[in-house]
Amino acid sequence: MVKILIAYESKYGNTKLVAEKITEGMKKVRGLKPDVCEIKEVDLGSLQKYDVIMIGSPNHIGGPTRGVRKFIDALGKQGLEGKVFAAFDTYLGGDFEKAVKKLEKRIAEKIPGAEVLSPGLSVRVRGMKGPVSEEGLAKAVEFGRMIAAKLKNR
Numbered sequence: 001m002v003k004i005l006i007a008y009e010s011k012y013g014n015t016k017l018v019a020e021k022i023t024e025g026m027k028k029v030r031g032l033k034p035d036v037c038e039i040k041e042v043d044l045g046s047l048q049k050y051d052v053i054m055i056g057s058p059n060h061i062g063g064p065t066r067g068v069r070k071f072i073d074a075l076g077k078q079g080l081e082g083k084v085f086a087a088f089d090t091y092l093g094g095d096f097e098k099a100v101k102k103l104e105k106r107i108a109e110k111i112p113g114a115e116v117l118s119p120g121l122s123v124r125v126r127g128m129k130g131p132v133s134e135e136g137l138a139k140a141v142e143f144g145r146m147i148a149a150k151l152k153n154r
């Protein structure tokens, strides 16, 4: 059983919805156990039990939120060598993949021994407070399914 944590921050609920859609896609593949959690609720001491940690953030001023950046820095002190990571963002306008690329870079820099599954997912919202675009929801389900299939076949 591959254990996966999907941790996200979400001001208006859109990144949360994307996290849930990724989970929905993962559940299409047997043999995986995804947990979804807001980063502020994550018990850092419990992370060892996960094989895979996915981190999601809304794009705030061209990158991940301060809370998510601090969360990644905190993960760097948890001894997570060899764990697999993947990232996702939500954005408005022309910032496709901008935050997710920064997330991936920070994970690689701050978490010793992290293996980053790239490219991550970048989902457009239709307004500051959402909603998530229809194609974005479908992309999130497919991303979850694809990551799950990849992990299962290792």
Ligand SMILES: Cc1cc2nc3c(=O)[nH]c(=O)nc-3n(C[C@H](O)[C@H](O)[C@H](O)COP(=O)(O)O)c2cc1C
Binding pocket: 009, 010, 011, 012, 013, 014, 015, 016, 058, 059, 060, 061, 062, 063, 090, 091, 092, 093, 094, 095, 125, 127, 128, 129, 130
């Ligand atoms: C303070 C703030 C700054 C933002 N800056 C950007 C930005 O630079 N580029 C962008 O594409 N979207 C930006 N946005 C829009 C967010 O990406 C959008 O609100 C978010 O995807 C919604 O997700 P959430 O409901 O999970 O918070 C910003 C939003 C806020 C609140």
